[in-house]
Amino acid sequence: MTETGAPYDPNAQVHLGVFYPGVGPQLIWTDPACADHVAIETFVEVARLLERGLFDAFFLGDGQRVRENRGRIHDQDISGRPDAITQLSALAAATERIGLVATQNATYNHPADLARRLASLDLLSDGRAGWNIVTTDNAWTGENFRRGGWLEHERRYERATQFVEAAKALWASWEPDAVADSGGAKSWARPGSIGEVARHTDLVDFRAVATVPAGRQGRPVLFQAGDSAGGRELAAAHADVVFSANTDYAKAAAYAADLRERLVRHGRPVDAVRILPGAGVILGDTPGEAEEKARWVRDEQMSPVRAIAFFEQYWGTDLSGYDPHGPLPGIDPVEGELDPSRGTIPIELRTGKFRTIARWRELSEERGLSLLELAREVAPRHSGFVGTPSQVADEWTRFVRTRAVDGFNIGPHLIPSQLEEIVDKLVPELQERGAYRTHYEGTTLREHLGLPPVV
Numbered sequence: 001m002t003e004t005g006a007p008y009d010p011n012a013q014v015h016l017g018v019f020y021p022g023v024g025p026q027l028i029w030t031d032p033a034c035a036d037h038v039a040i041e042t043f044v045e046v047a048r049l050l051e052r053g054l055f056d057a058f059f060l061g062d063g064q065r066v067r068e069n070r071g072r073i074h075d076q077d078i079s080g081r082p083d084a085i086t087q088l089s090a091l092a093a094a095t096e097r098i099g100l101v102a103t104q105n106a107t108y109n110h111p112a113d114l115a116r117r118l119a120s121l122d123l124l125s126d127g128r129a130g131w132n133i134v135t136t137d138n139a140w141t142g143e144n145f146r147r148g149g150w151l152e153h154e155r156r157y158e159r160a161t162q163f164v165e166a167a168k169a170l171w172a173s174w175e176p177d178a179v180a181d182s183g184g185a186k187s188w189a190r191p192g193s194i195g196e197v198a199r200h201t202d203l204v205d206f207r208a209v210a211t212v213p214a215g216r217q218g219r220p221v222l223f224q225a226g227d228s229a230g231g232r233e234l235a236a237a238h239a240d241v242v243f244s245a246n247t248d249y250a251k252a253a254a255y256a257a258d259l260r261e262r263l264v265r266h267g268r269p270v271d272a273v274r275i276l277p278g279a280g281v282i283l284g285d286t287p288g289e290a291e292e293k294a295r296w297v298r299d300e301q302m303s304p305v306r307a308i309a310f311f312e313q314y315w316g317t318d319l320s321g322y323d324p325h326g327p328l329p330g331i332d333p334v335e336g337e338l339d340p341s342r343g344t345i346p347i348e349l350r351t352g353k354f355r356t357i358a359r360w361r362e363l364s365e366e367r368g369l370s371l372l373e374l375a376r377e378v379a380p381r382h383s384g385f386v387g388t389p390s391q392v393a394d395e396w397t398r399f400v401r402t403r404a405v406d407g408f409n410i411g412p413h414l415i416p417s418q419l420e421e422i423v424d425k426l427v428p429e430l431q432e433r434g435a436y437r438t439h440y441e442g443t444t445l446r447e448h449l450g451l452p453p454v455v
Contacts, residue, residue, distance in 0.1 A: 004253045005260035006270055006403035014400050014436050015407030015449060017057040017101070017276060018050055018419065022081030026280075026382055026411055028300045029078050033417050037078060043087060044094045046416050053423035054437050056448040057099035058091065059409060060084035062134060064105060065141050069309045070318070076306050085117050092125035099445030101130035101223060106160040108136065108145045111199070112208035115167040122215035127444035130221040130241075131167075133234070135160050151203075157230030159203040164222065164238045169197045170210045171219035179213060217444040218454025225278075227255070236262035240451050241274045243409060247383040252277060252404040274406040274449050280384025281410055283421050287387055294386045297413050298376060307375035314353050324372040328364050333357060382411060393429035400435060406449075 002008055021027035021037060028034060035042040047058050062084060067077045081087075084102035091100055100121065104114055122129035135156035136142070139149035151159060178193035198207040224231060224239035227246075235242040236259060246252040252275075260270040282297060284290030302310070304324035312319050316334035337351050364374050385392045399405045412418045430436035442448060 002253070002402045002404075003257065004403045005257035009401055009403060012400040012403065012406075012435070013450075014396050014430055015274060015276060016053075016055045016436075017059050017099075017407070017409040018046070018055060019059045019061065019278060019409050019411045020046065020081075021412060021415065022061050022063060022078065025077065025301045025306055026413055027078055027415070028297070028413050030303075031300070031414060034414050035416055037415060038081065040090065042415065043091060046419060047091045047095050047098060049416055049419055049423060051095050051098040053419075053427050054440060055098055056407070057101050057130060057445060058088075058095075059101045059130075059132060060087060060103060062103035062105055062132075064108065064136070065144050068140075070312055070316070074309060076303070076309060085121050088129070089121055089124050092121070092128065097128070097440045097443060097448075099128045099130055099221070099448055100125055101132050101221070101445075103132040103134055105134050105136055106163040107151055107156055108142070108147070109163075110206070111163050111166040111204060112170060112197075112206050112210075115170040116210065116212055118167070118220045119171060119210070119212040119215065122217065122220050123212060125215075127216035127446070129215070129217075130223055130445055132223040132225060132243075133160060133164060133239070134225060155203070157228075157234050161234055161237065162199065162201060162204040164234070166197065166199045166204055166206070168219065168238070170208065171214055173197050173210045174213045176214070217446040221445045221449065221451065232259060232262055235259065235273060236266050236268070239273055240446070241276055241449065244275065244277045245383060246277050246405075247279045247385065247408075249399065249404060252399065253402070256404050272452075274451070275404075276407050276409045277405055278383075278411055279408040280382045280413065281392065281408075281418075281422055281426070282384065282386045282413075283389055283392065283425060284386075285388065287391065290386045290388060290391075298381070301382075301413065302372070302376045302379055304372050307372045310375050310379055311371065314357055322371065324375075325370050328361060328371055328374065384411075389425040389429045392426055393433060393435070396430065397433050397435040 027037060029037065050058055063081060066079045067074045084104065088100040088102055102118065102121065118129060118131050137151055137153040137156045142148045142150050173195040175193040178189050180188050194209060196207065196209050199205065221240045222238055223241045223243065224235040225243035227244055242259065244255050246255045256275055259273065259275065263270055263272055282290055282294045284293055307324050308319050308322065314333060315329060316336065319329055322329050333353060337353055360374060360378060363369065369377060385395060400407065410422065427436060431438055440448065
């Protein structure tokens with residue numbers, strides 16, 4: 001038994017997905033090599049590229065409100081991403097095997113409606129649909145739904161759990177042989193073969209009969225993102241795949257061990273859930289070239305304009321008059337904690353901004369950092385892997401065979417060129433190590449992931 005709570009597996013394979021960029025600073029949209037990220041041609045090109053690379057899944061995120069900075073649209077962030085289920089339905093016709101995963105919010109959707117739309121995607125794609133379950137607790141997003149701060153932070157996973165349980169009940173409410181297999185039957189649906197589903201709590205309240213039968217994989221594959229205790233519990237109870245932010249090996253191993261302990265407490269096998277951390281990947285022909293590219297990516301993702309906007313969140317005032325190549329502003333920040341108007345701010349950053357700014361001033365003075373250099377130093381980073389294709393392949397093989405992870409969900413900084421590098425250079429290295437498929441062995445997303453059938 002390894003430190004991950006699972007035995008070493010010398011035959012483990014790397015599972016890969018790509019989280020198509022659609023919000024935030026990750027995508028370097030200013031680079032001439034970056035394709036138009038909202039054009040249908042780019043979506044199709046990327047999905048087909050990933051299918052050529054034998055990826056498990058293509059993911060779309062869920063942005064229910066355009067990011068803002070101090071009440072104004074933050075024009076450095078990309079936006080314009082289409083509705084995920086609509087976009088993935090179009091991609092179902094343009095691809096044959098790759099899984100299609102829609103991020104959908106369990107806070108501001110309704111169970112019967114969302115279950116129907118996801119089941120429809122599963123039918124249209126012939127069993128390739130997945131649902132990435134997310135929650136939202138901030139009033140900033142809620143204003144788009146006339147609900148404001150509708151749900152307390154502590155209850156968002158309570159509603160998500162009830163929501164998922166209701167969706168699973170709806171997907172299971174059609175018996176496998178409900179629909180007549182010939183025109184000679186007395187009725188199109190066998191009487192009593194489609195059940196009613198009802199839930200009556202303060203968080204989920206409805207009564208419905210599902211209008212869509214189950215697809216070939218039984219139901220959409222359930223993905224859960226979140227490192228919090230609530231997120232881990234939801235994943236252990238219901239998820240088929242879980243995302244994490246852990247690309248450091250020790251943290252990934254500890255996360256895997258914790259999740260597997262929770263799975264046992266929920267009466268599930270320790271291998272019931274696939275673990276796919278979100279990760280960046282930067283490849284170079286030499287280690288030095290890869291490191292140089294990584295520095296370029298970091299600098300491009302935190303441009304001078306972005307650095308000003310980053311610190312404006314903490315100061316709560318207009319800093320556009322300050323030189324990003326000069327020192328931190330000498331003025332004090334406004335009273336009150338962080339303005340959440342740019343989106344969801346992690347709970348650990350919602351208080352203590354004065355202490356944070358004091359630490360930044362000390363660091364800036366100690367190391368002689370400009371405002372821009374400090375932003376690149378202290379802003380949250382997208383974790384990932386940097387090296388030659390051979391180095392990254394060795395590292396990934398170790399991760400999966402010790403069962404710290406089952407693969408990675410890649411967040412690209414350039415499309416499609418960065419993904420072409422991964423497909424053409426990294427995938428062959430993994431295949432040489434016997435750590436990656438050489439062909440699709442199934443047709444459904446559930447089969448790609450090696451998940452057991454729905455019971």
